[in-house]
Amino acid sequence: MARILITGASGLLGLNLAQETMNTHDITAVDRGKLVNAPFKVLNGDLLNTGTLDSALDSAQPEWLINCAALADLEACENNPDLSRRLNIDLPAQMAKACKARGISFVHISTDAVFDGEKDGFYTEEDTPNPLGVYSQTKFDGEQAVFAEDANAIVARVNFYGWSLSGRRSLAEFFHHNLTNNKSMSGFTDVRFCPMLVNDTARTLIKMLQKNLSGLYHVVGPQAMSKYQFGVEIARRFSLKESEISPKSILSSNLTARRSHNLWLSTHKLSTALGESLPEFSTGLDEFFTQYQQDYPQKIRSYAL
Numbered sequence: 001m002a003r004i005l006i007t008g009a010s011g012l013l014g015l016n017l018a019q020e021t022m023n024t025h026d027i028t029a030v031d032r033g034k035l036v037n038a039p040f041k042v043l044n045g046d047l048l049n050t051g052t053l054d055s056a057l058d059s060a061q062p063e064w065l066i067n068c069a070a071l072a073d074l075e076a077c078e079n080n081p082d083l084s085r086r087l088n089i090d091l092p093a094q095m096a097k098a099c100k101a102r103g104i105s106f107v108h109i110s111t112d113a114v115f116d117g118e119k120d121g122f123y124t125e126e127d128t129p130n131p132l133g134v135y136s137q138t139k140f141d142g143e144q145a146v147f148a149e150d151a152n153a154i155v156a157r158v159n160f161y162g163w164s165l166s167g168r169r170s171l172a173e174f175f176h177h178n179l180t181n182n183k184s185m186s187g188f189t190d191v192r193f194c195p196m197l198v199n200d201t202a203r204t205l206i207k208m209l210q211k212n213l214s215g216l217y218h219v220v221g222p223q224a225m226s227k228y229q230f231g232v233e234i235a236r237r238f239s240l241k242e243s244e245i246s247p248k249s250i251l252s253s254n255l256t257a258r259r260s261h262n263l264w265l266s267t268h269k270l271s272t273a274l275g276e277s278l279p280e281f282s283t284g285l286d287e288f289f290t291q292y293q294q295d296y297p298q299k300i301r302s303y304a305l
């Protein structure tokens with residue numbers, strides 16, 4: 001059992017990570033006041049305020065810090081580049097510095113979106129990023145800033161889906177919500193990505209820490225698909241009407257932030273380091289379905305009541 005400090009605990013990853021680890025590890029979570037009813041220790045604080053990080057580290061005395069706090073909304077980043085820099089670059093750099101000074105193993109969460117998508121095929125950790133917008137640029141700069149402070153940190157480029165506190169954070173929830181309400185929606189056929197169930201992401205991060213890994217890793221699902229195909233897979237698993245999802249090109253969307261068409265990342269480096277294959281898409285989707293049947297979404301949301 002390790003002492004773990006989790007930041008961004010009300011977010012999609014942070015909350016599922018805390019939920020996934022609370023029975024096997026000593027969890028302390030940092031939150032800005034949403035988690036009033038959580039079954040793990042919660043410290044309230046805004047991480048951009050001076051002293052919040054240090055007092056959380058003093059209080060939790062963690063062996064591991066997993067930073068899931070970010071400005072992770074692409075449109076919000078375009079509208080708030082300064083806030084984006086503070087949360088996605090300056091804060092992780094400060095965390096890396098503090099972790100190195102205190103002998104804490106640090107995991108910083110980055111994104112698959114650092115690449116421009118122009119490559120024909122998958123991206124490895126050796127490929128050079130070319131961020132397309134404020135979000136991806138600040139996330140890439142955050143990776144560099146973390147390694148400049150702590151060369152032994154783990155930086156994990158992720159993509160995940162799952163049940164969230166708001167019920168609206170993940171693409172899977174978007175498709176599921178519309179499908180169950182018989183609302184038609186579209187899915188991009190020309191954006192390829194590698195979705196992983198967030199609980200699989202959480203378990204994989206813990207394995208990486210247990211193996212004492214360090215450096216840059218792609219922590220995504222082992223199977224690439226279009227966002228449209230992802231919606232269809234959800235419809236089929238939940239026996240909902242896939243015909244409600246229309247195929248659409250991202251070129252015809254009115255999104256402001258530029259997005260990469262190809263988020264297909266190789267996980268070879270990670271599976272080799274762990275000595276095992278990463279969880280298949282189909283097993284993650286089965287778990288996502290089982291969670292729904294077992295009222296996991298309601299359980300998660302009750303932490304904020």
Ligand SMILES: NC(=O)c1ccc[n+]([C@@H]2O[C@H](COP(=O)([O-])OP(=O)(O)OC[C@H]3O[C@@H](n4cnc5c(N)ncnc54)[C@H](OP(=O)(O)O)[C@@H]3O)[C@@H](O)[C@H]2O)c1
Nearest residue numbers: 008009010011012013032046047069070072109111158160
């Ligand atoms: N979702 C994906 O598929 C995906 C894909 C690629 C990369 N990522 C990366 O994965 C990480 C987690 O993403 P997510 O989807 O879980 O994000 P999220 O749901 O938007 O959660 C972000 C978290 O950061 C917290 N936060 C923001 N500002 C804070 C502050 N000043 N002080 C304390 N906490 C603060 C938020 O708290 P509040 O609730 O109080 O705002 C929230 O808990 C991010 O680094 C993101 O870039 C996610």
